[in-house]
Amino acid sequence: MAKRIVTCAALALALGWALATATAPAAEPVLELVPPDALGFGVVKNLAATDEAIVGLGKQMKLPTPIPSLLTTVKARANVTAGLDETGDGLVVAFAHEDTDQPPVFVLFAPVSDYAEFIGQFEPKDAKAKITEVTILDAGFLVGRKGGYAVLAEPRHRSTLKAVLEAKKGPAPELKSLGPWLDKNDVSLVITRRGVELITAKIQEGLRQARQMFEMMEDLGDNQQAVQGMEMVKIAFGMYEQIVAAAGKEVAAISHGVKLDDDGAVVVRGRLQAVEGGWLDNVTRDVKTPVDNLLAGVPAGPYVFAGAGAIPEGLTEPMVEFSAAIMKAAPKLYGIPADKADKVAELNTASMKAFRGMSMSMGTGKPGDPIYGNLAGAMFVDDADAYLDTYRKSIDKIRELAGENEKSVFSAMKVKQVEIDGKKALRLEMGFTQMFPVDANPEMARVFEAMYGPGGKMSFFMAVAGKKTVAFGSTEDLLKGAIQSAGDAEGLAGDEQLKKTAARLPAGAQSVGYWSPQGTVELINRAITDLVPADAPKIKLPPFPDTPPVGFAAKAAEGRIDMEMVVPPELLKAVMGYVIQVQMNMMQQQQQQAVPEEI
Secondary structure: OHHHHHHHHHHHHHHHHHOOOOOOOOOOOHHHHOOOOOOEEEEEOOHHHHHHHHHHHHHHOOOOOOOOOHHHHHHHHOOOOOOEOOOOOEEEEEEOOOOOOOOOEEEEEEEEOOHHHHHHOOOOOOOOOOEEEEEEOOEEEEEEEEOOEEEEEOHHHHHHHHHHHHOOOOOOHHHHHHHHHHHOOOEEEEEOHHHHHHHHHHHHHHHHHHHHHHHOOOOOOOOHHHHHHHHHHHHHHHHHHHHHHHHHHHEEEEEEEEEEOOOOOEEEEEEEEEOOOOHHHHHHOOOOOOOOOOOOOOOOOOEEEEEEEEOOHHHHHHHHHHHHHHHHHOHHHHOOOHHHHHHHHHHHHHHHOOEEEEEEEEEOOOOOOOOOOOEEEEEEEOOHHHHHHHHHHHHHHHHHHHOOOOOOOHHHOEEEEEEEOOEEEEEEEEEOOOOOOOOOOHHHHHHHHHHHOHHHEEEEEEEEEEOOEEEEEOOHHHHHHHHHHHOOOOHHHHOHHHHHHHOOOOOOOOEEEEEOHHHHHHHHHHHHHHHOOOOOOOOOOOOOOOOOOEEEEEEEEOOEEEEEEEEOHHHHHHHHHHHHHHHHHHHHHHHHHOOOOOO
8 A cells, every 4th residue: 555655646746747848729728627615726837948948047057967867767667658638738637535634636637639549658557448547657547538638547546537537627616717727837736625625724723723732731820921922833833724624615726836937037826716795805995005116215236135015904893803803812922901902903004004015024134133134115195193102192102001011012112202303203122031031031131132232122214204294213314214214215115126026026915015035134144243152153145145135016907816936047056156255154164163183
């Protein structure tokens, strides 16, 4: 049995990749071959072309060991010499097992140019039968014909194979519009509505069991840190349960795809299809981009991550309700009695109702700056002056509700109205040591200061930057840069490398993001210097080459959310050389730090 499972898995992968090397579509679109009761399916477009693109990617990255032709390898191992349509699309479909505790049943669709020739290589028992048994990779399989495909399954799944061959209906309704999206990708993986329901139910069951295990643990006594840590763990499990439960009700299908562009870029796509008429479906149909330049408010300069996006009005109420539920579940952590959590939610609602979106960047900072002390961006609201007033009053009121509870997260929040460059502004201070007491641990106190600032406290400045824009920054200088970028200055949006990636992202996206490997390496080196104890060895990374960043985009419309990640070819080309440079630098630094043995 074990050998059969391994053989079947190998065959699935082999056929998947082998079938993924074709450029011309098969006689019928693969989507029409997917029965409505499928849990999910995987598609490899144009087996030969995809195989060639994968080999080319390895050459582009200058890998020390070239990527071999997967199609050639699979054909050789399976003794495929004739009948396979190498320009066809490969398809693997998953179905639920009769025993829900058993893994899914997989059926493979191999595109063929000549069905008789194809199965003739595998010693068919009866080549003329609708379903016959063949031997592939020393294991028995059942095979039948459907259109331009040889359809294979394990012998014990004869009934499933028979149903697939006889099925006349196309895919489930939620997948009908997926065809053009599949055609954009070289390889795609789709989880259908049935698959979503099955997976979310299994995940919920696992989360419940994990949460119950923590709830059964013994009393932690007066160890406040342990008590708060356990409380946060319980909250996290409860939060994940709610998210997964919502996904099970609201998500009709989840799709992922990968495309290797001709110029060497790698594009990873995702699509989330909402259940028609549900809450998520309604939210996706009314998402307005708050400003033309989504990165308005993000100042220029070295950065780790920068992003911006719209906030649909339909998200306001669920977000507020969710935060109130968390506060009720952990009154010790937040310092807000459960009976006052709804009042806090009411105060938050006042601010959230006017919130339309935001932009933000995390800069690399200078030596000595807190690791998280380089945040800047803008909030896009209905009325900037009114928003600042409402925000200040809500913080004061929340602190009042927390009372004199010194261990409350909110007790460390202070807000003060100030003026910066003649503009109405607020100074907000937040502390984190209430959540993680550090008084008895000098090393932890040092780490918190390095991360957030003196005393483990983080400062924020907010100011009106336009009628509908509120700029913010961790320092006054960052705030000023955010104000300029929200106005006439181009800010980070004018960065030449970022522009190259932005040009590759889909037009009309309501949310975008950019990750800079160069800035990330710079911040890691700063973190090594500031966080690692003085007497511990410190190994610095060499600077990453100046390349375009990785780009992200999301667009909601017509009951679905389309996501895309783009890895530019310049970045991919730089990766392998950088890895070699890191290895050489580490060897040199380790040799320099080595202490000679005493004779």
